[in-house]
Amino acid sequence: MLLRVKKNCNQKCVFCSFDSKKENARYSFSALAQSLPEGKELIQISGGEPLLCDPVELLKLCVFLCKKGKTIEFQTNAVLLPQLSENYVKKLADIINLSKGYFNINFSSADADTDYKITRTKNAFDFRLKAVKKIKKLKVPLRLTFVVNSLNFTSLEKFARLALSLKPDLVQFSFVKGQGSAFGKKRLIPPYEKVSPYIIKAMEILSGKGINFEADHIPSCHLGKFWRKNVDTQKALSKIKGPHMSEKKHVGECLNCEIRNLCFGPRKDYLKIRKFKKGKILK
Ligand code: SF4
Incomplete structure (x- = not known):
């Protein structure tokens, strides 16, 4: 709540x-x-x-x-x-x-x-x-939330190194929502495929260093080998229901996705301003 x-x-x-x-x-x-x-x-x-x-x-x-x-x-x-x-x-x-x-x-x-x-x-x-x-x-316990947007996604790697020195318990990479101040602002909401390599690199830096990490509002297919770190995927695996399910939707590219039952698709507000391109899930 x-x-x-x-x-x-x-x-x-x-x-x-x-x-x-x-x-x-x-x-x-x-x-x-x-x-x-x-x-x-x-x-x-x-x-x-x-x-x-x-x-x-x-x-x-x-x-x-x-x-x-x-x-x-x-x-x-x-x-x-x-x-x-x-x-x-x-x-x-x-x-x-x-x-x-x-x-x-x-x-x-x-x-x-x-x-x-x-x-x-x-x-x-x-x-x-x-x-x-x-x-x-x-x-x-401390969680640091990094809201990923067009002004900061290229510094994700630098942030991950800073997080290593600050030692929070959890880092969440939360992709900017197209609502409130960012409503309809394409210049603030980057394409998933541009952010993907930076977020994966940041996760690689944190991986195995005793700091847990996760990503929210960016589909699992854009997290490469870290696709299970998607918050919705974790909820789906634990059968947790909630508003996260209705704020996203599956699109044509999701049809043959091997983890379709563990991901609810891109956010609806993202789809209003950008065309969705599927990423790569590495198993
Ligand atoms: S269901 Fe769609 S958005 Fe989700 S991982 Fe698969 S292709 Fe990507």
Whole structure:
């Protein structure tokens, strides 16, 4: 369940998939208590930027979800994290740990210049680096999400090397969605076949180095020998259903695909602006 807790953001990412004009970002504990799904469901705390919320309210929310037995994925750009007190960040990390959850930091560049082009926010890269180091010290699981787009895909290899030094638990390469700020923007959404060699190289760099990695929103056939690292393929293998199934569709090139039952095809928003070319699955 995605829980948007703040409309505003302190960055202006070119690829932001949140449309603050269409979507709401309010919650109340009583409404939440009624709408929370049963079981140990993953709750993604997101925004905008959650760290712009009142810090005490944010902690209360995390405690509430943790007490309800939910696992928390705390999605943040992390720019504000180094400015928060050690004590506060430790409390937040402790609750996330207790929920068996993790921090997800959107980290979509390998250097400050590219970061600025993407986030249009001064010094964001340096703050994010500091935040990652702070979180690593607190021993709470950490996922870095690199949103692959036209401005950064050629630096995927450099990012993989940076990730090796930062030692997150998981790196996710998430192909830009054609929605929100990137809606219909061909210049931001590169062809899968152009990105494919760079993403495969980045995965080769991470492979066998103790950092798990996966890819989302780019079909398995563009991941070469790493096709099983596609998030949808992993879900299909575990028979997990969800919205990932309806946001993609099979096209003509998928007809004779040997893993058609493990992939839902390219994203529909990608097909609106680009012709799909099948990649190569290496077994
Ligand atoms: S089903 Fe289509 S998109 Fe998916 S791996 Fe096969 S050819 Fe590629």
